[in-house]
Amino acid sequence: MALIVQKYGGSSVSDAEAMKRVARRIVDTRNAGHNVVVVVSAMGDSTDDLLDLAAELTDNPPEREMDMLLSAGERISMSLLAMTINAMGVPAVSYTGAQAGIMTDAHFGRAHITGMVPERVARSIRSGQVAIVAGFQGVSSDDDVTTLGRGGSDTTAVALAAALHADVCEIYTDVDGLFTADPRIVPNARRIHRISQEETLELASHGAKILHLRAVEFARRYKVPIHVRSSFSSKDGTWISNSPANPELQGLVPESALATTQEDNVEAPIISGIAHDRSQDKITVVGIADTPGMAARLFEIITAAGANIDMIVQNVPTSGTGRANITFTLPSSDADKTMEAIKAAKEELDYSDLWYNADIGILSLIGAGMRTNPGVSAKLFGALSEAGVNIDLISTSEIRISVVTKLADLDKAVRAVHSAFGLDATESEAVVYGGTGR
């Protein structure tokens, strides 16, 4: 008997039919002899409906009230799901974030979990009940309702799995798992069978709309195996895990999915997948003094403006001038305020020109195998060159290479690189792709 945490996104419980399908799956898991704890998001578009209601009343709602409002969505879905499971003959009880002991700080709208005390959930498990927990929400030390931000239900699920020492955290969504690239761009992208938490982090933070970043960070820290799969089929999805398998899982976690490290898995591909990102812009500060401290000052100013920068490249100074160019990328939504802040500091920074380019895309090649396989960058640059794609900037980590291209070249680049690294599916699989909800 294993303890399984299952998380269902809003699209999995969008109406009565979907709710019944989810309930049936939970009951089946229960009847197979496992304990089940369920984390559920608000139904379908109900969160957007609540946001629309608020927008009719004010442009600037207090964040505390916004969290109170949005938390209603999960109350509805979780109680309805508990009723449906009860109607199928299995006892089920729903818990709010507060009742499930999900303690957070008081940063409304983007609260971080500060502690997990899921006593009532544990008691439900012991007494044979399915516990249904509201995703996305917690409670502050002042007893105020908080929400964890977009994708917060994933974080709830992984945190609960960690606190309850669950054997696996299943994230149900409307796609079959993680893919080697976005199937809307690469129609013959392959489902990834298994991927390490580090690689998933790189994919998620470089544009792949998969799991919430914080959920993966939690999973890595507390060694929670995650299984991302479709709520519309019983097919195996994608395993995100570095941990050894629990023998009690009885086939729930395939051995191959739980090799201790990526390197242990001899069949592991060098490249796990390709992420792309259209939401970044590029800014270049031209002719800034190449002295210690000047770059630091520039990034202090950018940080004070509230921008999250991603890639940074500094050119070698043009000989004799003592001047260099600094280029960085950042989310489009941060571009205006950042440009203003740098312009306002023109005198202090003493640069000669400021360039802004919204017309860029970023391709990231991710794979733990590249650590031990030389030649990955050469193959990447070769593939791009062959496809006629110019590379603007390059940045790398241990298990990732990112390149900036023209926005118009991005799709072509992703397809070319996907083929060059042998990721194309041998036969065309029918894939469904979409977001994972909140």
Place this chain on the structure above:
Amino acid sequence: MALIVQKYGGSSVSDAEAMKRVARRIVDTRNAGHNVVVVVSAMGDSTDDLLDLAAELTDNPPEREMDMLLSAGERISMSLLAMTINAMGVPAVSYTGAQAGIMTDAHFGRAHITGMVPERVARSIRSGQVAIVAGFQGVSSDDDVTTLGRGGSDTTAVALAAALHADVCEIYTDVDGLFTADPRIVPNARRIHRISQEETLELASHGAKILHLRAVEFARRYKVPIHVRSSFSSKDGTWISNSPANPELQGLVPESALATTQEDNVEAPIISGIAHDRSQDKITVVGIADTPGMAARLFEIITAAGANIDMIVQNVPTSGTGRANITFTLPSSDADKTMEAIKAAKEELDYSDLWYNADIGILSLIGAGMRTNPGVSAKLFGALSEAGVNIDLISTSEIRISVVTKLADLDKAVRAVHSAFGLDATESEAVVYGGTGR
């Protein structure tokens, strides 16, 4: 500066426009120098929408989950209302039943308040915030969400007013107050200016769809003056109160509305109003033994069946037979199970026949003045006789006379009695009538 609790029903906050109108009224009260605590119900039909959702999934939902589901409605309305008030420049904070310290027993769906600890609400008042409290809901000692049943928001408001020692509890609804009779039956019914809590209890428990019975009981026990008024106008409504006025209310409570007792008020009418009830049926047990204990046994059986009986009349035994007839009325929804229970006990009760009649109506004449005014029943029976209405059963209390008529005669009877007691409005006032929501 007074402390005013204002309760707004679902029809008062049915959409964004209505929400803004309510927020404006709260802000105006605040700006007039008063502290305001607001109790709000779920928006418009949203409770029914939630019930429909549940009905799509199961016929027999667990009551705990039902309460969890329904409590979402007030979270939405209260947070939206708080946002709207904030947008008008007045600080406002919303509280769930649990956060407002509304402690209840664990009878889901019909919980009773067991304690009030509105610490956070009191703190909000002290710091100059408008506190918005979810109506209809509380929290059990097990930390489970409970609801107080239909009309529960009225009870929340009166209980909060009592706990906070508020000067007045204003119940906003979509009608102008309480009327001498249902204006849909008696078009020239008059708005009641002032009425005692005892009379209101009699009206509410005999079919008048006004305040929730338990709210009035609370108001009587804790001496909370209630002002029932329309959220669509600034007109004075109906005052329900026995208590002396607080001089700080500065005109909020007219002196005439707060005479110490009904008798003190020399202008008090003998009759306050007429209630009618179409929802009762009549059962007669024919030829039951007229021995001590047999009637008691009959009502034990009825009580065990879960029926709430209202009027009871026992005929004088037919001379020499030692047998009597016992007639009683009860809600139509209780009739089937009661008939079955009595049939099942035929042998024990040893009656000769059992009659059932769903075709009845009950008219109740209510007025504290009838205690000191002889001749009220004579006038009542005279008016009914003149209108050609036969009286079937009669029952009385200190301040009420109820008569059972044929259902088809009920409206005619109400109009005749209303005229006979001089309750008709001298000039036709435009009245609006409806329910008070939950």
